[in-house]
Amino acid sequence: MRKRLPGFLLAAPAWAWLAVFFVAPVGMVVWFSFGYKPSIFATQATDRLSFDRYAEVFSPTFFATFQNTLWVGVVGTVLCFLIGLPVAYWMAVKAPPSRRGLLVALVMVPFWTNFLVRTLGWQVILSPDGWLSTALQGIGFEPLAILNTRGAVLLGVVYNYLPLMILPLFVAFDRVNGPLREASKDLGAGKWTTFFRITLPLAQPGIIAGVLLVFIPLMGDYITATVLGGAKGNMVGQLVASQFQTAQNWALGSAMAVVLIIVILATVAVGAAIVWLVTLPIRASHRLVIGAPATAPASASIHEEVAA
Amino acid sequence: MSAPAAQRQVRRSRKAWSDVAFDVWGVLVLVFLFAPIAVIIVSSFNVGRLLVSWDGFGFDSFLALLAKPAIRDAVWISVETGFVAAFAATVLGTLAGIAMARHPGKWVWWFMGLLLLVSVTPEIVDAVALLPWMVFLGQDLGMSLFNDGIVRLVIGHSLFSITVVSYLVRARLVGQEAQLEEASADLYATPTRTFRKVTLPLAMPAVLAGFLLSFTLSLDNTVIAAFVSVSGSTPWPVYVLSALRSGLRPEIAAVSTIMLVLTLIALGLVALVLRRAGDSAADIARTMGGG
Incomplete structure (x- = not known):
């Protein structure tokens, strides 16, 4: 042989x-974050290591931006979920199966359209001299003044990340659709009961995927805030970028990037803990205790299917 | 026979309002999703000087593209980078995907962990990490290869694409038993020949879809490109980003429209490849929705 x-x-x-x-460059950024900016002409030095840059990140000027980013991130993710959930349910359950492919394609096109171009589209729509503003003035409203505010950034991120919420939710609902829901109805459960006790729990992996797919890139967003936010809608992504591009302070920019990742991970952990605690009594009251051991393999296989 | 039909009848007439509400909401959200894209496409036929104010219909902005070498070069750089980045990501990702599916072991968990890390790291972090790294490799270590604009872009754009191709190829092969490969080996084919004649054709739909998705991802990459690109090789999204500061003209909308058409062609091909390989709408949504 x-x-x-x-x-x-x-x-x-x-x-x-x-x-x-990937590993080496990100490692280098972590290394830089303990360094300092020695002079106007140098970007960083690491001969003296300290946590000073981290202290700088938590100074009031920068900390406000972190708070703002977290606010936009959390509110934006919640809005994406509330807007996207009915759409995904509609696509997977309500719409006729023959239209499903078309609907998926219709969500896919905006998702794959260049991020920057989509955001520029909103800048044109929201512009105070644009046609929407002109039309609104025509029927007696004030000119649009939303551009360059936090509201515009929120609108932009909800718009930009909505397909990332709809698609995994659609896949999850599509998988649940069918026999289990029929069985629930046949056993006399109403549509709300079926939704909250069968469809939603089984769609859980899709919900988790959707929330993470929206929240994580949203927290690091740089384009939306740059195009729609102006000076008021500052996000951490812009802050990091400006340290590297204009301020040329790589040490501080690196520390900001590291803190951004920590904030994202911490928020995800806290969010998971909150969801776990809130659903604890619900899960306890809904737990089904079945005496016969013969049913155990069946329920285990359902769980496996969900996890897959 | 007639009982379920009657039931359905009753259910439909009772549920009508909620179904209508779902239809209305769904259509409204789709309109919302298409609104800015429609605005950009319409604006590309604006003959005015500024994107925001409509002056009249015409093809002037598309003609202006031909006259402006800067935009033309930017588009060309993007297409060139897209092909090279997609090629690199497809080769690396396909090999990794095959290894994960056919040679499982503890290492797969570590590798999947790394892929997960790459795909969840915010793009801005990749971007700011690659900038000093390229400077380090190119100037401090003197490897002039890394001073080349295209090389830098290809590396930056390939990272996420490698994870996409790896996932796709692995998912495709895990769904199919290794019996064919075993049969091939039993019939005295060499491992290389089995790989070429059996494994690769099995994985082909995923490889093609991965290539096209990588091409599209590279074509659209803005954040990493904005950091690693060097003057002289500016890809089109970075050109658009810089035009943001100097005022948006209808040419920007025109080039966006052209690139949108290019993206749609690539995506249409992906859907076609997956359809022919037997995927359902939900499978395609999963593949193209990033996992």
Whole structure:
């Protein structure tokens, strides 16, 4: 028999590529974040290491931006969920199956349209000299003054990340659709009971995916805030970018990037804990205790299916 | 026979209002999703000097594209980068995806963890990390390759695409048993030949879809491109971003419209490839919705 190389070596090029162009650069940023900016002409130095840059990040000027970003992130994600949930349910359950492909395509097109271009579209719509503003003035309203406010940024992020909420929710509802819901109805459950006790719990992986897919990139958003936010709608992404591009203070910018990641992870953890605590009594009251052990494999297989 | 029909009849007449509410909400959200895109497309036929104020219908902005080498070059840089980045991501991602599906083990968890980390890291962090890294490799270590604009863009754009291709190829192969490969080996095919004649064709729909998605992702990448690009090789989104400061002209809308058409063609091909490989609407949504 010929000697064969171990198969996992096929993944070696990807390992190496990601190690050199992802792990190493991000590692370097973490390293920089403990350094300082030595002079106007140098971007960073790491001969003296300290937590001073982190202290700087938490100074009032920058901290306000972090608070603002967290507000936009949380409110934006909640709005995406509230707007997207009925749409995904409509696509997967209410709309005729023959139209499903078309509806998916219709959500996909905005999702894949260039992020910057979509956001520019809103800048044109919201512009005080634009046609919407002109039309509103025509029927006696004030000219639009939403551009360059936090409201415009919120509108922009809800718009930009909405497809990332709708698509995983659609996939989740699509999977639940069918026999289980029929069974629930046949056993006499009303539509609300079926929705809250069958559809929603089984769609849980999709909900988690949607919330994370929206929240994480939203917190790091740089384009939406730049195009629609102006000076008032500042987000951390812009702050980090400006440290690297204009202020040329890589040490401070790196510390901001690290703090941003920590804030994202902490918020996700806190959010998960809150959801777990809030649903604790509901889950306890809904727990079904079945005496016969024969049913255990069946319920286990359902859980596996959900987890898959 | 008639009982379920009658029931359905009753249910429909009783539920009508909520179904109508769902229809209205769904259509409203779709209108919301298309509004800014429609505005950009319409604006690209504006003959005025500024994007915001409508002066009349015409093709002037598209003609202006031909006259402006800066935009033309930017589009060309984007297309070139898109192809190279998609190629790199497809090769690396396909190999990794095959390894994960066919040679499972503990290492797969570590690798999946790394892919997850790459895909959830906010783009701005990748961008600000790659900028000093490229400077370090190119200037401090003297590897002039990393001073090249296209190389920098390709590296930046390939990161996320590698995770997309790996996931797709792995998912496609995990869904199919390895029996064919075993049969091929039993019939004395060499591992290389089995790989070429059996594994690769099995994975092909995912490889093609991954290539096209990577191309589109690269074409649209704005944040990483804005940080790593060097003057002389500006991709089109970075050109648009810089035009933001100097005032938006209808040419920006025109180039956006052209790139949108290019993206739609690539996406249409992806859907076609997946459809022919037997995927449902939900499968396609999962593939193209980023997992």
